[in-house]
Amino acid sequence: MANISITNACNRDCSYCFARSPAPRNMTIPEFERSLDFVQRSGMDQVRLLGGEPTLHPDFPRFVDSVLSRGLRLLIFSNGLMPEPAVRCLESAPADRAAVLINVAVPGECRPEEDLGQRSTLRRLGRRATLGLNIYAPTVRPDFLLGLIRDLGLSPCIRLGLAHCRVDQTNRFLHPRYYRVVGQGLAGFAGAARAEGVALEFDCGFVPCMFPPGFLDTAGITASDIGLRCSPLLDVLPDSRVVCCYPLASLHCEPIPEHHDAAWMRNRFEARFSWLRPAGIFRECAGCGLRASGQCAGGCLAAAMGRLRRAPFAVSLPNG
Amino acid sequence: MGRPGAEKLATYRCAPHVSWTVERNGLLLLNAGNAKACPLGYPQAALWELLSRGNSYRQVVSKMRAIALLSAEATERFIADTMESWVEAGLLLREDRDG
Secondary structure (H helix, E strand, O other): OEEEEOEOOOOOOOOOOOOOOOOOOEOOHHHHHHHHHHHHHOOOOEEEEEOOOHHHOOOHHHHHHHHHHOOOEEEEEEOOOOOHHHHHHHHHOOOOOEEEEEEOOOOOOOOHHHHHHHHHHHHHHHHHEEEEEEEOOOOOOOOHHHHHHHHHOOOOEEEEEEOOOOOOOOOOOOOHHHHHHHHHHHHHHHHHHHHOOOEEEEOOOOOHHHOOOOHHHHHOOOHHHHHOOOOOOOEEOOOOEEEOOHHHOOOOEEEOOOOOOHHHHHHHHHHHHHHHOOOOOOHHHHHOHHHHOOOOOOOOHHHHHOOOEOOOOEEEEEOO | OOOOOOOEEEEEEEOOOEEEEEEOOEEEEEEOOOOEEEEEOOOHHHHHHHHHOOOOHHHHHHHHHHHHOOOHHHHHHHHHHHHHHHHHOOOEEEEEEEO
16 A cells, blocks of 8 residues: 555644644646656555545546556545545445545534535445544543444544654643553543454554553454554655655655665665654653564654654764 | 873763653663664663763762772772773773873
8 A cells, every 4th residue: 555645635623633734735647647656666465545535636536546556445534524425426436445434523623614514525435435433632532433433324433543743842732641540441442442343454553452451452452453554655645755654754755766666665664763763652662562572663753753862962072 | 292290180971862761670772873772771871870970970979989889999989880890882082182
């Protein structure tokens, strides 16, 4: 898979967004086609379109056609507030090859018209739509999602994400000090989800130690399933530059390589940020058995960077 | 040429690209320049911490003596040896000059 951000324009203003940009830009058709060439050259069979809100791109239906006509599978990351042509385009796309992940707003944290707009889209997309939730505070609970899945006939799956910090920490994010509180809450929620036949997927940045003892075994998840999710994803930005991932985007980017594939590029990014790997998100990471045994990478690199200290000190000693 | 009788000084600076994190049992120095990590236990971590807080050499010696319970001479030897090892590891840069 590869993430292609086709626009950074958005019709919401989520405080936790790490992709916001002061200068909205739409990816051009030639840039998009070059991105798809890169995806296919890399042997990937799925393209994920992100934004901003990707459905706001004026050529969104054309982009969808282009992905599908190449035989690739498609996943759209959306906030659910889609223009009518985009909804129609997704309604008519083959359900086995085009899916939509809709990151929903927490009740009470969006305007009534936004809530209505999301519900309308979800109702129309039905089982094509999977719900996603970004947890940006320990008070954000996913319980309300089960009712949405039931009432609107959505795909029985929820994708949970932790709101990660940009390295400049200008967005709202879930500080690792709250991870264990969140993990405790999610462990309780997992039981309710299981009872309704709803599967949970965990996005990058979760760490095994945030969950109560025994939870992962009960849920049938290995520590490494959770703990090794931080690796270069490769996000292609609207200007067709490639970054390791959005939280680290301001540190380094590269143009799409003319002849190399994604594996080559991932290795480059991994090498670029390898010096950060020994630092984890917690003080305890350095002596953690899960890290020593290779089952956890220590969480999100951008969060680990938040622990770094720097000071340009100098001291003079008598010499000899 | 230095002034006659002027004290020779060695100035140690934190190398660019070096940062660190506080760990449960000390510090972890990270060098983005050579992608190497250097864990520091006690008392080296205390020395790095004192340096990073902008203490003068005399202040560092005084505080390290209190921390490590060493004689003045042993403390100064420890500081000099440790800082030289950090220079070799690329964590500090050393510059010699007349004071």
